[in-house]
Amino acid sequence: MLIKKNFIEFSFDDDIENDEETIPDFKKFQTLNSAEQYYLADNYNWDDGTIVLNWIIESLKCDKGTACMIFWKAEPDYYYDYTAETIEDYQADVWHLLQKIVERFKKDDFKTSKFEFVPTDEGYKTDWPIKMDIWKIPSELNSGIKGKKPFGFGL
Numbered sequence: 708m709l710i711k712k713n714f715i716e717f718s719f720d721d722d723i724e725n726d727e728e729t730i731p732d733f734k735k736f737q738t739l740n741s742a743e744q745y746y747l748a749d750n751y752n753w754d755d756g757t758i759v760l761n762w763i764i765e766s767l768k769c770d771k772g773t774a775c776m777i778f779w780k781a782e783p784d785y786y787y788d789y790t791a792e793t794i795e796d797y798q799a800d801v802w803h804l805l806q807k808i809v810e811r812f813k814k815d816d817f818k819t820s821k822f823e824f825v826p827t828d829e830g831y832k833t834d835w836p837i838k839m840d841i842w843k844i845p846s847e848l849n850s851g852i853k854g855k856k857p858f859g860f861g862l
Contacts, residue, residue, distance in 0.1 A: 709735065714759055724741040736762050742857040745773045745822045748764070751830045757800040764807050769814075772822030772852040778808045779826040784835040794854050825851030 713735050736759065739747065744763050751759065758778055762857060763769050786794070786802050794802045826833050826849075833849050 710739070710743060710750075712745050715750055715752060731759055731775050733762065737801070739768070741768045741819060742822070744768060745770060745776070745857050748780075754830045755830045759802050760804055761807070764804065764811065767818065769817060770822045770852075771817040771820035771847070772824040772854055774808050774817060775826070775848055775852050776810060776824040778848060779824070779829065779831045779833075780806060781805055783842075783844075787837055787839070789837060790839065790841065806841065809842070809844060809848065812848045812852070820852050820855050823852055823854040823856050825853065827851070 709798065714731050740795070742858070744766065748763055764777065781801050781804065783805050786805055791799075791802070791806075822839060830852070837843060843853055
């Protein structure tokens, strides 16, 4: 219940009449383990923006499989023709999130890789032509992570 109540579609709690935006509780987020982060990433409503997804990617608990899932769910091929200077403001948050993931994979900066996400098995096309060096995707991110699929957390 913790994940669904606090991190799934939280923007639906916004107070439109008072222009108050709902921001999830970072302290509650910090209590999530890596399997719960995977579950959250798998069920996240991207209409809520990237704040929680950035928390996941920046977390020391973030598993490679979770990061791989977030990367491919963002449909990165849309962003391949853009740089930080050419991306539109309304698209910049996702662009920066994708770049964080690429950089962490290049640095082999994730402590675990126990959760599975193989983009081609999930129906994602991974052989897009890439023209810019900033979008050179590490092979492990491109081919996916083998492991186990967590199930049923947080509802």
